[in-house]
Amino acid sequence: MGASTTPLASAAALLLLLLAPLAAAADSMSIVSYGERSEEEARRMYAEWMAAHGRTYNAVGEEERRFEVFRDNLRYVDAHNAAADAGVHSFRLGLNRFADLTNDEYRATYLGVRSRPQRERRLGDRYLAGDNEDLPESVDWRAKGAVAEVKDQGSCGELPYRSPPFHFLLFFIPLLLLNQE
Structure with a gap:
């Protein structure tokens, strides 16, 4: 039995051969290189990151301190991505708006509940x-309608209106309430 190829399979193989050099070139155009950066x-x-994310620092020494944090995070990103290229990880990292924050600063600012x-x-x-005054021994507040039934309240610090589908409510609900007065 001879190997026969369909025109579709031939076209797919040709396309793969043509796209392989582009994929290699795209990898070399990445802004992330591995090894120690100068x-x-x-x-x-x-x-460039500061300009892209609108960061400015007013305190004396703050920009230099933030640069050191940024550089530590950049080293972490580079090391992770080098490991990802070697097949250790299935995903890559990049620099985002949090790149000048330490892990502790990020956790304190964005995770959990902020307590006043x-x-x-x-x-x-x-x-008092x-x-x-005669007081009853106990009061069933459920019977008086003062307490709702038990509900799943989610995780600590999880607020449903903080998720993107609810962001519009933060703007429109006050307007609706004002229009009803």
Whole structure:
């Protein structure tokens, strides 16, 4: 039995042969190279990143400190991507708007619930029972309609209105409420 090829298979093979050099060229055009970057290259990339993300720093020494954080993150990205090219990882990393933050700064700013500082509370006597007031032994607040049934509240810090489909609500709900008055 001789090997016969269909025109479609031949076209696919030809297309693959033509696209292979383009794929190799695209990899060499990546802004990420592996190995230690020079100080000059890292500073150039940092300046481009700052311009792209609108970053400016006013405090004395803050820009230099942020550059060092950026450079550490760049080293991490480069090392990860070199490992990805070697087949260790199935994904690649890049520089995003968080590239000048340490892991601790990122976690403190973007993960979990932000708690407000607790102010000192003053105890009042508004809800204290009077001396001659009879109080029940217990109260079933569910029967009085004051408590809803148990619901899944999601993860700590998970707010449904923070996800993109709900962003429009942050703008429109106040407008709707104003129009009803």
